[in-house]
Amino acid sequence: MVAITHADIVNAPKALLHDHLDGGLRPATIVELAAGIGHDLPETDPARLGDWFVAAADSGSLERYLETFAHTVAVMQTEEGLHRVARECALDLAADGVVYAEIRYAPEQHLERGLSLDAVVDAVHSGFRDGCAEAAAQGQRIRIGTLLTAMRHAARSQEIAELAVRYRDTGVVGFDIAGAEAGFPPTRHLDAFEYLQRENFHFTIHAGEAFGLPSIWQAIQWCGADRLGHGVRIVDDITGSSLGRLASYVRDKRIPLELCPSSNVQTGAAPSIAEHPIGLLHDLRFRVTVNTDNRLMSGTSMSREMALLAEAFGWGWSELQWFTINAMKSAFIPYDERLAIINDVIKPAYAKLLT
Numbered sequence: 001m002v003a004i005t006h007a008d009i010v011n012a013p014k015a016l017l018h019d020h021l022d023g024g025l026r027p028a029t030i031v032e033l034a035a036g037i038g039h040d041l042p043e044t045d046p047a048r049l050g051d052w053f054v055a056a057a058d059s060g061s062l063e064r065y066l067e068t069f070a071h072t073v074a075v076m077q078t079e080e081g082l083h084r085v086a087r088e089c090a091l092d093l094a095a096d097g098v099v100y101a102e103i104r105y106a107p108e109q110h111l112e113r114g115l116s117l118d119a120v121v122d123a124v125h126s127g128f129r130d131g132c133a134e135a136a137a138q139g140q141r142i143r144i145g146t147l148l149t150a151m152r153h154a155a156r157s158q159e160i161a162e163l164a165v166r167y168r169d170t171g172v173v174g175f176d177i178a179g180a181e182a183g184f185p186p187t188r189h190l191d192a193f194e195y196l197q198r199e200n201f202h203f204t205i206h207a208g209e210a211f212g213l214p215s216i217w218q219a220i221q222w223c224g225a226d227r228l229g230h231g232v233r234i235v236d237d238i239t240g241s242s243l244g245r246l247a248s249y250v251r252d253k254r255i256p257l258e259l260c261p262s263s264n265v266q267t268g269a270a271p272s273i274a275e276h277p278i279g280l281l282h283d284l285r286f287r288v289t290v291n292t293d294n295r296l297m298s299g300t301s302m303s304r305e306m307a308l309l310a311e312a313f314g315w316g317w318s319e320l321q322w323f324t325i326n327a328m329k330s331a332f333i334p335y336d337e338r339l340a341i342i343n344d345v346i347k348p349a350y351a352k353l354l355t
């Protein structure tokens, strides 16, 4: 088999379900926006700033890791900043061959300079609309839906859930909770999840990244999550190829796992790409998807994640197609739209690559 290259992968259609808007800024944009609002950065040269983000996220220090988001969030407090970051996100993903993406962010983190929650969502949506239109004009079609995230240590989840439902016909496709897992179980936000279920809405929950099985169990069996953000610790319920009750349930119900290989290595949830549980979870036929999490902090892209996995596990186009179709089947947009992207975009492209 001829090894597939990063450049080949860029040209193949990909689908992305787990990517944070405040984790994917261009370094040069941070420098310009920070200068405009008088925000101090650790580096003002874009290349060095990009390296600083990856090094801080790699450092193993939670303090330094959190500092990275303090800088990105700081420049996303105005309509102009949010619009620009969203527009560039769409352009960068489209240039990387991503044809479908769900991008998440926490509106409550963008109110420091007086924007309302609705103004934050409007600015992000208009940025994505413009970015997608520009990409399409260049022949790169991408469909983007947003997920509104509530912070699990805060107490605004019901309000954010209602915001998500209010915008469901204008770009928001789902809801999520994020932030430190330990000490902040998903059941803390049960009211929000029950509300979303009554509204027939979709949500994923960050669970089973650093923290183990109880968090996954709560997310699914108490809160009713459609997908698991990461969910990588489900391997704690697998011995060899024998599945415990919870792992069996997750596999039997085809609950999608939003795995983020490079991010997991940086946070210590996996020792290396080659030892990442994605190998086992793929072999056991869980509903595995591949994701970027924070492209800036991990210095990564969808194509790079796919290339790292192809190299580490000897995977080829059939596995990359499987991950892509898994993601598209698990997307929060309507069934007919998912099917159209699978049948009209993904399958024909991979059919050519597989011959």
Ligand SMILES: [Zn+2]
Pocket (backbone or CB within 6 Å): 018, 020, 178, 206, 229, 293
């Ligand atoms: Zn995440």
